[in-house]
Amino acid sequence: MGGSSRGPDSDVARSVDPGRNRRWWARAAFAAAVSAAVVPIVAAGLLSTLVLLATGIGGVAVMMAALYWFLTRRGVPRWIWLGVAVLVPIAVLSAFVSANLLWVVVVSYALVLLAALCARIALEGDRAESVVDERPVPPPRHPFLVMNPHSGGGKVARFDLQRKAEELGAEVALLEGPGTVDVEALARDAVRRGADLLGVAGGDGTQALVAGVAAEHDLPFLVICAGTRNHFALDLGLDRDDPAAGLDALRDGVEVRVDLGEIGGRTFVNNASFGVYAEVVQSPAYREDKTGTVLRMLPDLLGGSAGARLTARTGGLTVEGPQAVLVSNGPYQTSDLAGLGRRARLDRGVLGVVTVAVDGARQAVGLLNRAHERGMTQHTALEVTVDADAQEIPVGVDGESLVLATPVRCTVRPGALRVRLPRDRPGVPPFKVAVDWVRLRALAGWAHRRV
Numbered sequence: 405m406g407g408s409s410r411g412p413d414s415d416v417a418r419s420v421d422p423g424r425n426r427r428w429w430a431r432a433a434f435a436a437a438v439s440a441a442v443v444p445i446v447a448a449g450l451l452s453t454l455v456l457l458a459t460g461i462g463g464v465a466v467m468m469a470a471l472y473w474f475l476t477r478r479g480v481p482r483w484i485w486l487g488v489a490v491l492v493p494i495a496v497l498s499a500f501v502s503a504n505l506l507w508v509v510v511v512s513y514a515l516v517l518l519a520a521l522c523a524r525i526a527l528e529g530d531r532a533e534s535v536v537d538e539r540p541v542p543p544p545r546h547p548f549l550v551m552n553p554h555s556g557g558g559k560v561a562r563f564d565l566q567r568k569a570e571e572l573g574a575e576v577a578l579l580e581g582p583g584t585v586d587v588e589a590l591a592r593d594a595v596r597r598g599a600d601l602l603g604v605a606g607g608d609g610t611q612a613l614v615a616g617v618a619a620e621h622d623l624p625f626l627v628i629c630a631g632t633r634n635h636f637a638l639d640l641g642l643d644r645d646d647p648a649a650g651l652d653a654l655r656d657g658v659e660v661r662v663d664l665g666e667i668g669g670r671t672f673v674n675n676a677s678f679g680v681y682a683e684v685v686q687s688p689a690y691r692e693d694k695t696g697t698v699l700r701m702l703p704d705l706l707g708g709s710a711g712a713r714l715t716a717r718t719g720g721l722t723v724e725g726p727q728a729v730l731v732s733n734g735p736y737q738t739s740d741l742a743g744l745g746r747r748a749r750l751d752r753g754v755l756g757v758v759t760v761a762v763d764g765a766r767q768a769v770g771l772l773n774r775a776h777e778r779g780m781t782q783h784t785a786l787e788v789t790v791d792a793d794a795q796e797i798p799v800g801v802d803g804e805s806l807v808l809a810t811p812v813r814c815t816v817r818p819g820a821l822r823v824r825l826p827r828d829r830p831g832v833p834p835f836k837v838a839v840d841w842v843r844l845r846a847l848a849g850w851a852h853r854r855v
Contacts, residue, residue, distance in 0.1 A: 429526035430847035436519035440512045447508045456505055463496035526847050537751075538658040541624070541824070544601035547574040547654055548594035549626065550587055550614055552606035554579075556647075559630040563648045565605050572654040575599070579606070591617040599623070601654075601824060605647065607631035608674050609804035615821055616671030619664055624824040626653055633803075636673045639734075639747045640823060641831040652826035661819040662750035665733035667801060668808050672733060676814060677800040678790050679714055679728035679760075712792035712810075716759050718785040723759045731788050731814045732756035748832070753818035754784040788814040 444456060470489035474482055500506040549569050553560045560566060566576050575594070579585045591602050591614045602618040603626030604611045611627060618625040628650040629637040640662075643649045665672040716723045723729075734747040735756030747756070759781045790797075791811040799806050 426526050426528075426847050427849055429522050430844045431849075433519045433522035433526060433844055434848060436515045436522060440515035440519060443512050443515065444505075444508050447505075456500070456509070459496055459499060460509070463492050467492045523841075523844055526844060538660045538825070540827075541657055541659045543655050543657070544624065544824075545573075546597075546599050547572075547601040547603065547626070548591070548599035549574050549576050549603040549605060549628070550579065550590060550610065551576055551604075551628075552579045552610055552630065555606040555610070556630050556632050556634075559647055560605055563630075563646075565628065565630065565648060565651070568648055568651055569605075569654070572651060574603075574651075574654060579610075587613050588617055595621050595623065601626060603628060603824075605630035608634070608636050608802040611636055612671045612673045612802045615664065615673055618822070619671070619817070619820040622822065624659055624822045626650065626824045635746075639750055639832065640825060641829055642825070643830050649826060649829070652828065653824045656827050657824045658827050660751070660823050660825060662821050662823055663733055663753060664817045664820040665731070665755060665814060666817060667731070667799070667814045668812055670801060670806075672802045674802050675730055675732040675756075676802075676812075677728070677730050678716075678797065678812070679726060712794035712797045714797070715791045716757070716788065717791070718757055718783070718788045721781070721783065723761060723781060726759040726761040728758075728760040729788075729790055730756075730758040731790075732758075733816065735782075735784050751819060752784075753816060754786060755788055755814060755816045756782075757785050757788055758782050786816060790814070 467489050470485045470492065474485040474489060477485060497506070500509055547569075551560045551566060551569075560578075566578065569576050577590050577594075579587065587604075587610055594602065595617065601624045602614050604614045605628035608631055611631070615625050617623075627637050627640060627642060629642055629644045629647040631637075634642075634644045637644055637650075640660075665674075665676065667676045713725055714729060716726055716729045732747070732755060734750050734752055735754065736758070737746055737748050789811050794810065796807050796809055797812065799808050799812060
């Protein structure tokens with residue numbers, strides 16, 4: 405027979421022999437990493453290298469501690485600590501220059517970056533797919549869309565969304581006021597009148613409200629990227645630069661099922677935040693002076709003299725007194741505090757939970773390398789309960805500021821929402837591959853067992 409057969413042995417072979425290109429990229433990563441460590445020793449000697457390393461690490465630690473004290477102090481001490489945070493890196497840089505070691509730092513840093521680049525290229529084949537199962541569906545007969553003309557700086561008018569949607573047979577309700585419009589009531593009324601698809605051109609908060617109604621009646625839901633940030637649309641793989649492209653789902657669409665989060669009977673598509681952020685945005689002064697309000701409130705909030713003391717419980721884990729709790733509809737792909745922004749999938753059937761508790765400068769510095777488990781925890785759960793020493797607490801739900809009675813219970817509804825997507829769409833952007841040196845050793849051909 406001329407065909408080839410595949411079995412377990414071929415899978416093992418592929419794992420052992422990843423291909424010449426990946427093998428050499430893995431070896432290049434190790435070579436660059438070793439060079440980054442050797443260059444300072446050869447150029448400056450072992451003792452100078454240790455001093456160099458201690459100076460750099462110490463400078464970063466002092467700068468982070470100074471920034472923490474800047475956020476938690478008032479008056480003259482606050483600005484003194486800000487000055488320290490600015491001057492420390494300048495002082496470290498000056499020390500390197502005076503010791504003629506700046507070029508060593510630059511070369512070593514460049515080699516570290518090169519090692520990371522080579523490692524990511526070598527590991528590219530290990531990238532996990534963030535694909536949600538989809539199925540083709542016929543066009544809806546009576547689609548109903550809610551559009552907020554004020555959302556996203558006026559994207560509804562700028563992209564002519566109302567006219568384009570009506571040309572495709574959709575009924576459009578504009579949230580023009582006067583006063584607050586009950587979008588859930590609008591959606592329910594449309595269902596009673598025979599709507600077979602609900603959709604929203606607006607922010608994620610409005611998306612969540614109508615998505616809850618769609619899930620309740622098992623109707624497909626259409627997301628149109630007319631909000632400011634459109635995080636839900638990003639994780640669905642929609643084109644956020646062209647909101648009108650989402651309307652193509654009305655004539656040539658596919659359908660996927662995704663999870664919904666629920667908090668106190670209210671649906672959320674992205675996340676619910678508790679603690680410092682929620683307290684700050686509740687302030688009446690926040691909209692007029694965001695920076696000033698944050699600087700004024702943070703000392704009391706971080707120090708524990710203002711705001712409610714929170715307790716987060718999920719499964720067998722209890723976190724006492726966190727300054728911030730983030731519960732998301734699906735876990736975020738992140739390894740640091742700045743990475744909370746994207747989810748690989750929306751159909752994993754779990755909540756993502758992040759808690760941050762910083763009691764002092766030492767824990768603030770420890771968050772840089774996750775040295776303190778209590779400082780920051782990340783895990784998944786089916787249910788999260790946030791309690792407090794107050795009857796009510798502020799909560800940010802998909803960007804909307806709410807006040808909810810305690811304890812606040814968050815749950816997930818796996819596969820609750822049918823989302824209608826255009827067949828032709830950008831898709832979910834690829835995630836960066838985490839650098840795994842054990843896996844790299846196997847790819848380089850230096851491991852004796854399968855990894």
